[in-house]
Amino acid sequence: MGSADQSSENILVVSTTDRGKKITRPLSAVGVEPSYFQIEEMSDVPDLHQTIQNLKPDVVIVDSLSFGGVSVALSCLISSTPYVIRVRGDPVREHRGWVLTHTKNGEFSRALKQIPRYIGTKLTLLLTNNYIFVSNHLKNRYDATGDRSEVVRTPCFMLDETSNGCGNHLDLDKDVKDHVVLAVTNMNYPAKVAGLQDALDPISTVLESRGDTTMLVAGDGAYYDEIAEQCENLEGDIRTLGYVSNIEALFERADVFIHFSYLDGYPSTILEAYASKTAVLANDAVGMSEQVVDGETGYLINLYEPAEVVDRLNALLRSSETREEFAEAGNKRVREINTAEAVGEQFQSYLSRIC
Numbered sequence: 008m009g010s011a012d013q014s015s016e017n018i019l020v021v022s023t024t025d026r027g028k029k030i031t032r033p034l035s036a037v038g039v040e041p042s043y044f045q046i047e048e049m050s051d052v053p054d055l056h057q058t059i060q061n062l063k064p065d066v067v068i069v070d071s072l073s074f075g076g077v078s079v080a081l082s083c084l085i086s087s088t089p090y091v092i093r094v095r096g097d098p099v100r101e102h103r104g105w106v107l108t109h110t111k112n113g114e115f116s117r118a119l120k121q122i123p124r125y126i127g128t129k130l131t132l133l134l135t136n137n138y139i140f141v142s143n144h145l146k147n148r149y150d151a152t153g154d155r156s157e158v159v160r161t162p163c164f165m166l167d168e169t170s171n172g173c174g175n176h177l178d179l180d181k182d183v184k185d186h187v188v189l190a191v192t193n194m195n196y197p198a199k200v201a202g203l204q205d206a207l208d209p210i211s212t213v214l215e216s217r218g219d220t221t222m223l224v225a226g227d228g229a230y231y232d233e234i235a236e237q238c239e240n241l242e243g244d245i246r247t248l249g250y251v252s253n254i255e256a257l258f259e260r261a262d263v264f265i266h267f268s269y270l271d272g273y274p275s276t277i278l279e280a281y282a283s284k285t286a287v288l289a290n291d292a293v294g295m296s297e298q299v300v301d302g303e304t305g306y307l308i309n310l311y312e313p314a315e316v317v318d319r320l321n322a323l324l325r326s327s328e329t330r331e332e333f334a335e336a337g338n339k340r341v342r343e344i345n346t347a348e349a350v351g352e353q354f355q356s357y358l359s360r361i362c
Contacts, residue, residue, distance in 0.1 A: 020034075098132075106118045185225060221245075223248055
């Protein structure tokens with residue numbers, strides 16, 4: 008059942024997951040205490056509508072699209088309340104990717120289920136012209152010329168957290184080799200998984216030739232078994248861990264963090280690598296192009312050129328000095344751009360323009 012945490016502030020944040028804290032915590036960090044409502048199931052929609060009627064907020068910020076987003080859009084339309092969409096991914100491309108994947112696999116009922124979700128997402132986007140994007144990449148895709156949208160970065164909460172061990176019975180001191188390459192990804196998205204899959208062959212080449220490096224792949228989802236099977240068939244020490252409850256310990260042990268994807272708008276995992284002072288290797292695409300300063304906080308490569316993956320990964324594993332330089336620069340960058348306070352100020356600045 009949905010619930011609303013009330014406050015004296017006239018801002019209501021709505022989300023279908025706990026990701027809403029990426030809005031509420033930055034606002035709290037700058038002294039703004041918004042109300043919060045989490046939609047957990049369709050039966051919560053009447054409560055959402057009543058909450059908007061009772062609170063009469065100046066603005067509603069919604070962190071979800073599909074059924075959650077359209078529920079907010081219709082409730083706000085009825086009550087003449089402006090709302091802002093926080094766009095943290097590429098929802099239209101995600102829906103299309105799922106439809107194509109399910110259709111290719113003969114899962115036609117699953118493909119059909121994406122249609123109402125796609126319609127809900129499109130309606131949510133069409134019924135307002137107020138947007139918060141987590142990256143310029145997403146702003147350029149959805150609202151390149153809009154004057155009522157803004158880029159507000161994602162906060163990195165790992166800056167405020169400490170590690171309590173790996174959480175999956177892996178001894179990071181004894182069970183891995185001298186060097187560790189880490190990948191962390193959400194394996195529910197075809198275009199995210201495809202980036203990792205394209206990189207695994209050249210990474211395997213590096214691992215096999217060196218013999219002193221372990222690759223750890225953390226994350227779970229619909230494509231986990233596919234990734235695990237590919238890793239098992241490759242040379243080199245590659246281990247798929249599934250979901251890891253305390254990811255901080257993996258970042259702290261890693262020498263190099265890799266992130267290869269064709270979808271991410273502004274991946275939090277790169278921020279977490281910076282927070283843990285880990286050098287980054289990523290493909291020069293989508294949101295990563297904005298996060299990684301090539302040759303300063305990490306390396307950006309063309310994933311369609313496998314030799315670049317081999318060359319840059321070898322370079323990082325060979326040089327502790329380069330890794331340390333990148334790690335320090337990345338940590339400085341995330342502390343300047345992605346603290347809760349910095350993001351909260353960006354939210355405040357934008358909301359003051361539209362309220």
